[in-house]
Amino acid sequence: MLAGSETGGDNKSMSDAPPQTPASRSLDALYKRIILEHNRSPRNARLPDGYQASARGFDALCGDDIRVAVCLEGEKLQETGFEGEACAVTTASASLMTEWVRGRRIDQVLDGARRFRRVLDNPDQPDDPQLGELNQLRSVSAFPSRVRNALLPWKTLEAALAGKDEVNSVTKEPNP
Amino acid sequence: MSEALVNPEPGTAPTGRLDVDRVRQDFPVLSRQVHGKPLVYLDNAATAQRPLAVIESMDRFYREYNANVHRGVHQLSVEASEAFEKARRTMAGFINAPSHREIIFTRGTTEAINLVAQSAFRPSLKPGDEILITRMEHHSNIVPWQILCEQTGAVLRVAPINSAGELLVDDLAGMITERTRLIGIVHVSNALGTINPVREVCRLARRHDIPVLVDGAQATPHLEVDVQDLDCDFYCLSAHKMYGPTGIGLLWARESLLEAMPPWQGGGEMISRVSFSGTVYNELPHKFEAGTPNIAGAIGMAAAAEYLQSLGLPAVAAHEQELLDYATGKMEQVEGLKIIGTAEGKGPVIAFTLDGIHPNDLGTIIDHYGVALRTGHHCAMPVMEFFDVAATARISFGLYNTRAEVDVFLDALERARKMLD
Ligand SMILES: Cc1ncc(COP(=O)(O)O)c(C=O)c1O
Numbered sequence: 001m002l003a004g005s006e007t008g009g010d011n012k013s014m015s016d017a018p019p020q021t022p023a024s025r026s027l028d029a030l031y032k033r034i035i036l037e038h039n040r041s042p043r044n045a046r047l048p049d050g051y052q053a054s055a056r057g058f059d060a061l062c063g064d065d066i067r068v069a070v071c072l073e074g075e076k077l078q079e080t081g082f083e084g085e086a087c088a089v090t091t092a093s094a095s096l097m098t099e100w101v102r103g104r105r106i107d108q109v110l111d112g113a114r115r116f117r118r119v120l121d122n123p124d125q126p127d128d129p130q131l132g133e134l135n136q137l138r139s140v141s142a143f144p145s146r147v148r149n150a151l152l153p154w155k156t157l158e159a160a161l162a163g164k165d166e167v168n169s170v171t172k173e174p175n176p
Numbered sequence: 177m178s179e180a181l182v183n184p185e186p187g188t189a190p191t192g193r194l195d196v197d198r199v200r201q202d203f204p205v206l207s208r209q210v211h212g213k214p215l216v217y218l219d220n221a222a223t224a225q226r227p228l229a230v231i232e233s234m235d236r237f238y239r240e241y242n243a244n245v246h247r248g249v250h251q252l253s254v255e256a257s258e259a260f261e262k263a264r265r266t267m268a269g270f271i272n273a274p275s276h277r278e279i280i281f282t283r284g285t286t287e288a289i290n291l292v293a294q295s296a297f298r299p300s301l302k303p304g305d306e307i308l309i310t311r312m313e314h315h316s317n318i319v320p321w322q323i324l325c326e327q328t329g330a331v332l333r334v335a336p337i338n339s340a341g342e343l344l345v346d347d348l349a350g351m352i353t354e355r356t357r358l359i360g361i362v363h364v365s366n367a368l369g370t371i372n373p374v375r376e377v378c379r380l381a382r383r384h385d386i387p388v389l390v391d392g393a394q395a396t397p398h399l400e401v402d403v404q405d406l407d408c409d410f411y412c413l414s415a416h417k418m419y420g421p422t423g424i425g426l427l428w429a430r431e432s433l434l435e436a437m438p439p440w441q442g443g444g445e446m447i448s449r450v451s452f453s454g455t456v457y458n459e460l461p462h463k464f465e466a467g468t469p470n471i472a473g474a475i476g477m478a479a480a481a482e483y484l485q486s487l488g489l490p491a492v493a494a495h496e497q498e499l500l501d502y503a504t505g506k507m508e509q510v511e512g513l514k515i516i517g518t519a520e521g522k523g524p525v526i527a528f529t530l531d532g533i534h535p536n537d538l539g540t541i542i543d544h545y546g547v548a549l550r551t552g553h554h555c556a557m558p559v560m561e562f563f564d565v566a567a568t569a570r571i572s573f574g575l576y577n578t579r580a581e582v583d584v585f586l587d588a589l590e591r592a593r594k595m596l597d
Contacts, residue, residue, distance in 0.1 A: 027544045031595055036596065062551070063536070063567025088534060146536070
């Protein structure tokens with residue numbers, strides 16, 4: 001799917017939405033159909049048999065707790081899966097990620113992670129053509145408190161590929 | 177309602193109900209909009225909003241008599257010192273401390289607990305000594321003890337709670353040994369709302385001659401606290417939870433304990449004479465207040481205490497309990513909603529989970545309806561673990577919240593569910 005083909009318009013909750021704040025800040029932009037759909041039926045939501053690398057991604061602040069595991073064939077990510085408990089943004093991001101990385105080489109995946117971070121950094125970034133459907137998650141960039149969620153699966157995958165067991169996306173606790 | 181008191185004569189206990197409409201006007205932030213909707217602030221357990229009385233007291237200090245305290249003969253310094261020490265007396269009165277010399281200003285509850293751990297216990301604790309706390313403590317009443325245990329070889333023991341989130345007092349009693357050096361207990365739990373039977377625990381501890389530290393961060397906004405009646409030994413609070421500024425709070429401790437404790441930070445203010453052959457520490461409370469203190473903060477905290485006293489804490493508590501009961505009743509009817517923390521006696525805090533919706537998503541969606549609530553572990557990860565949840569959503573009421581706001585929240589909850597369904 002190409003950027004721009006997003007399907008927020010026919011979201012049934014549209015009519016219930018509060019008055020639209022600047023477009024990208026709207027709830028419907030965040031919970032657009034593709035994210036809801038990947039949250040409801042995440043792809044690759046199991047650890048692949050015989051995986052060689054895995055890591056746990058834990059966000060103590062939000063309670064997101066996932067594991068990402070990879071089957072490698074040489075330099076290529078043959079199959080990537082995840083499991084755990086997480087919010088809709090993390091789950092959809094993990095689902096989209098596992099699809100995107102399939103068959104790509106490690107260096108391409110790491111480059112993808114860099115590009116993904118860049119588009120999430122700034123709501124005004126244009127789509128990155130390399131990222132394909134992952135661009136759908138760009139809407140998260142308008143919700144600074146949720147960017148960490150979209151990044152968690154990627155950080156976890158990077159940790160797995162680097163041979164680390166765990167990433168902790170929280171370095172600092174806020175006050176309760 | 178008509179006799180509700182915003183500015184009664186000092187010291188008069190109001191007899192009437194809280195006039196919430198009037199009280200709301202004391203809080204400028206409540207008139208703002210969030211995402212085009214009126215703000216509904218239900219995150220009071222994280223930090224409360226500040227009334228004009230607090231904002232103006234601090235503003236006045238900065239505009240009219242800003243100076244360092246205890247350091248100069250000039251007029252501004254005299255006025256600042258007087259206001260600062262008056263704030264100490266006000267706070268002593270607020271918790272009915274026997275003497276203002278027992279009030280140590282700190283950055284907040286966290287610093288107060290660390291002060292006690294490092295000054296009162298670190299020098300004397302032996303390997304195998306025990307610190308006894310409860311399962312429902314905030315991280316700030318866990319981690320300082322863990323650090324202390326690492327430093328001294330002491331052991332941290334944890335008294336259990338039941339599935340309602342109530343402390344099992346008999347179990348706690350059974351865990352007391354001759355090695356128990358301190359019992360640390362939260363007065364009102366921020367994660368569950370539970371009001372702990374602190375007086376009973378203190379009575380128990382007194383029989384064994386064990387001091388009790390009470391984390392009062394969530395208690396002072398809602399309850400009249402009387403440290404003599406509780407018969408505890410250390411009491412800690414944070415101004416920002418009780419409508420005062422951030423960065424200030426206090427430790428109260430019995431004078432005999434404070435006298436025996438060494439200073440924990442060195443610097444100016446806490447000394448009476450310094451020479452390289454030896455330094456003489458200042459007397460209480462200054463011995464524990466090294467460096468220039470948070471003067472405006474102390475003044476603001478006292479203004480907050482006076483504000484609460486002017487409304488009358490019983491009236492505040494009655495109003496908040498009504499909201500708690502109303503919201504609890506409504507939320508119990510929401511399908512798939514589970515309230516975490518159903519103790520018999522609760523402060524105005526409702527933590528919950530909603531089937532199929534992660535608290536993160538709930539928080540984001542509800543925010544868009546102007547409703548501020550808290551999601552996550554609430555700095556009480558052992559509590560989350562006990563209830564086997566990674567995170568909860570939490571609403572917590574303050575004196576300015578209304579039933580209508582509860583309804584806005586419930587409506588937003590329903591919309592969140594529709595959206596993610
Ligand atoms: C029960 C409880 N104890 C301690 C604290 C720590 O207070 P502070 O962060 O103001 O030091 C808080 C809140 O943060 C709390 O809710």
